[in-house]
Amino acid sequence: MSKRERTYQLWGWILFLVCAIFFIISAIQNHDIPYLIGSIVFFLACVLFLIPFLVKEEKHTPGGKESEPGE
Numbered sequence: 399m400s401k402r403e404r405t406y407q408l409w410g411w412i413l414f415l416v417c418a419i420f421f422i423i424s425a426i427q428n429h430d431i432p433y434l435i436g437s438i439v440f441f442l443a444c445v446l447f448l449i450p451f452l453v454k455e456e457k458h459t460p461g462g463k464e465s466e467p468g469e
Contacts, residue, residue, distance in 0.1 A: 408451050414444045 399407075418441035425434035 404451070408448075411444055411448050411451070415441065415448070418444055 418437055421437035422434065422441065425431075425437050
């Protein structure tokens with residue numbers, strides 16, 4: 399995946415998180431429990447999709463050993 403594509407995907411997921419936060423706020427203001435639960439689940443799902451962007455990927459060689467940076 400190119401750096402540009404990765405950047406666009408990251409910003410897309412961040413915007414989804416922002417939407418989820420607004421959904422949660424709206425659900426609380428309207429005292430709508432099913433809407434609140436759905437919004438929280440949506441927020442958590444977005445966080446799960448963001449984890450690969452935030453965790454550095456370990457590189458492995460075919461022999462099972464970790465490769466050194468720059469290899």
